Amino acid sequence: MTNPEAPSSEELAELRRRYRLERERRVRPDGARQYLTADAEFGYYADDPYAAEAGERAPVRDRVDVAVVGGGFGGILAGARLRQQGIGRIRVLEKGGDFGGTWYWNRYPGIHCDIESHVYLPMLDETGYVPEWKYSPGEEIRRHAVRIAEKFDLYADALFSTSVTSLTWDETSQAWIVTTDRGDKFRATYVITATGTLSELKLPGIPGIENFEGHTFHTSRWDYGYTGGTPDGGLTGLAGKRVGVVGTGATGVQVIPKLAEDAGHVYVFQRTPSTVDVRANRRTTARDVGADRDGWARERRDNFLRIVSGESVEDDLVADRWTSSAGLLEKLLPSFRRPADRRAFEAAYEIADAAKMNEVRARVERIVADADTAEKLKPWYRYACKRPTFSDSYLQAFNRDNVTLVDTADTHGIERMTERGVVVGDSEYELDCLVFATGFSVGVSGVHSGKLSVRGRDGVQLLDAVRQRGPRSLHGFTSNGFPNLIRLGAMQSAPSVNFTHVLDEHAVHAAALVAAAEAEGAVIEPSREAEDAWIAVLAEGAPDHEWFHAECTPGYYNGEGRGRPNAPSAYPHGAAAFHDLLKRWREESMDEVLKAGQAS
Ligand code: NDP
Numbered sequence: 001m002t003n004p005e006a007p008s009s010e011e012l013a014e015l016r017r018r019y020r021l022e023r024e025r026r027v028r029p030d031g032a033r034q035y036l037t038a039d040a041e042f043g044y045y046a047d048d049p050y051a052a053e054a055g056e057r058a059p060v061r062d063r064v065d066v067a068v069v070g071g072g073f074g075g076i077l078a079g080a081r082l083r084q085q086g087i088g089r090i091r092v093l094e095k096g097g098d099f100g101g102t103w104y105w106n107r108y109p110g111i112h113c114d115i116e117s118h119v120y121l122p123m124l125d126e127t128g129y130v131p132e133w134k135y136s137p138g139e140e141i142r143r144h145a146v147r148i149a150e151k152f153d154l155y156a157d158a159l160f161s162t163s164v165t166s167l168t169w170d171e172t173s174q175a176w177i178v179t180t181d182r183g184d185k186f187r188a189t190y191v192i193t194a195t196g197t198l199s200e201l202k203l204p205g206i207p208g209i210e211n212f213e214g215h216t217f218h219t220s221r222w223d224y225g226y227t228g229g230t231p232d233g234g235l236t237g238l239a240g241k242r243v244g245v246v247g248t249g250a251t252g253v254q255v256i257p258k259l260a261e262d263a264g265h266v267y268v269f270q271r272t273p274s275t276v277d278v279r280a281n282r283r284t285t286a287r288d289v290g291a292d293r294d295g296w297a298r299e300r301r302d303n304f305l306r307i308v309s310g311e312s313v314e315d316d317l318v319a320d321r322w323t324s325s326a327g328l329l330e331k332l333l334p335s336f337r338r339p340a341d342r343r344a345f346e347a348a349y350e351i352a353d354a355a356k357m358n359e360v361r362a363r364v365e366r367i368v369a370d371a372d373t374a375e376k377l378k379p380w381y382r383y384a385c386k387r388p389t390f391s392d393s394y395l396q397a398f399n400r401d402n403v404t405l406v407d408t409a410d411t412h413g414i415e416r417m418t419e420r421g422v423v424v425g426d427s428e429y430e431l432d433c434l435v436f437a438t439g440f441s442v443g444v445s446g447v448h449s450g451k452l453s454v455r456g457r458d459g460v461q462l463l464d465a466v467r468q469r470g471p472r473s474l475h476g477f478t479s480n481g482f483p484n485l486i487r488l489g490a491m492q493s494a495p496s497v498n499f500t501h502v503l504d505e506h507a508v509h510a511a512a513l514v515a516a517a518e519a520e521g522a523v524i525e526p527s528r529e530a531e532d533a534w535i536a537v538l539a540e541g542a543p544d545h546e547w548f549h550a551e552c553t554p555g556y557y558n559g560e561g562r563g564r565p566n567a568p569s570a571y572p573h574g575a576a577a578f579h580d581l582l583k584r585w586r587e588e589s590m591d592e593v594l595k596a597g598q599a600s
Contacts, residue, residue, distance in 0.1 A: 051097025059183035072101015074194025081511035109258035111138035124297035178435030256278035385552035494578035500527035
């Protein structure tokens with residue numbers, strides 16, 4: 001095994017060659033077009049298995065202060081922060097049957113958050129809740145989402161099992177007209193969209209997928225009626241059954257060990273192995289995290305964000321594999337800070353990356369008994385090419401007699417499906433059930449999907465404006481021509497792995513904007529000059545990730561291997577610095593987006 005602290009230059013050259021081969025083996029000419037969406041004949045894959053039958057209800061026709069599109073953490077936090085600002089009527093509109101978003105839909109066995117719960121669960125200081133595990137099970141997170149919604153009285157005006165179909169700015173009433181698929185048509189002075197980035201499930205476009213006569217479903221719509229059990233396991237319905245799983249990303253890594261506990265046999269159809277690092281989940285107490293101090297959760301969350309944003313901090317409060325991986329470069333080159341010399345930075349980064357990946361591959365070798373299986377489970381790409389995963393039961397599952405790894409890399413995934421099962425190379429695998437852990441289409445939900453029509457001043461369609469002039473905004477949230485519309489999300493702001501933290505900062509910001517507009521009787525709308533200035537900030541010093549992603553194995557991080565053509569630009573100095581900037585701007589410059597009421 002190689003020296004994890006300092007791979008030699010020969011080793012680095014060999015790794016580069018190996019990574020290139022792996023990428024070439026995996027790139028498909030059809031890129032993102034290889035996937036199917038849950039529309040038309042596949043629409044049933046997206047049905048809500050958790051909601052009671054959405055009965056008839058009278059359409060609403062009133063006016064509210066704020067319509068919030070999306071009832072996941074983004075929408076819940078926006079609602080809660082608006083309440084803290086004293087805003088009266090807030091209507092959350094949600095496709096699912098309750099609040100929770102990602103955690104409403106994803107209830108698959110084994111589901112856990114892969115970010116520490118004490119920094120992932122928002123508003124812990126405000127709700128007084130202290131998570132019971134270092135990494136929460138999904139149900140604890142879903143219940144926390146409901147807890148916040150209840151505490152801030154968001155159920156009162158909420159509409160569930162309802163999708164917004166259009167948003168149209170009405171100059172006369174100075175409000176948005178909101179229509180839905182349940183016949184609603186009402187006005188809202190402000191609209192906040194929080195439609196998520198990973199909410200449209202995708203299916204593999206395997207030839208013959210429609211021919212399979214066994215049972216199938218996507219992990220984000222788990223069919224407990226078929227499998228029995230709960231997210232904790234006990235899938236008694238799978239006893240004696242042959243179960244296939246397509247997908248070995250963050251979801252597959254969590255679900256496969258649970259399937260292995262109860263199914264007759266599990267076939268894991270792998271295309272690209274994940275990096276699987278140590279999890280070390282454990283029960284925690286309030287004392288462990290210092291939850292007796294005011295502001296403990298905020299402090300911990302800020303500490304985590306600064307570390308994963310590449311900043312130096314005195315203490316690492318979370319101290320897990322996210323923070324140690326972020327600190328790797330520092331460890332390797334203690335004097336290293338921001339790259340004055342870009343080449344030196346890239347060289348140092350490559351060494352740190354190789355050391356980390358060597359460690360990850362060594363772990364596979366240590367845990368997986370069968371050498372051939374272990375070899376296939378080793379990831380050959382750079383650490384940041386795909387979302388890292390964490391598990392202390394996934395690799396171990398391959399030591400069980402009832403789990404078979406089927407490597408499909410050479411055939412670009414499963415070749416075809418028959419009535420009986422799945423074909424890879426010369427083998428047909430007969431299955432009773434096939435589970436798709438194949439993830440989600442990125443950035444196609446909500447206002448940029450085209451499914452939700454957004455018309456601003458003079459009837460201008462948001463999508464047309466984006467097509468003609470490119471995405472334009474101030475801080476990612478507001479755009480000229482679209483008054484009182486605030487979009488939460490990663491576009492032109494600053495994302496981070498701890499996305500609920502990011503959403504909370506955005507929600508605080510959105511609520512402050514609404515409160516200021518209310519206080520001044522103004523509308524929220526940045527000038528074109530303010531947009532230009534923000535775009536210049538994004539462009540200046542923007543890290544060029546294109547070269548990095550162009551050499552990565554394909555996945556949703558790099559447009560399935562084609563570089564990052566649709567990547568939204570982000571604030572170049574990281575999420576922590578972005579939040580500092582927003583706070584300063586609110587204190588000093590917020591008036592710049594407030595226009596007199598009847599502006600046009
Ligand atoms: P991903 O998109 O990460 O993974 C999809 C998987 O399906 C990949 O392994 C992919 O292989 C595989 N796949 C797709 N098509 C085929 C095919 N035709 N044949 C074989 N394999 C195929 O989806 P996930 O649901 O795992 O995760 C999505 C995101 O959700 C994560 O990146 C993470 O951000 C989030 N998540 C977060 C969790 C948390 O705890 N916070 C937990 C779970 C998910 P390939 O890599 O070769 O394309």
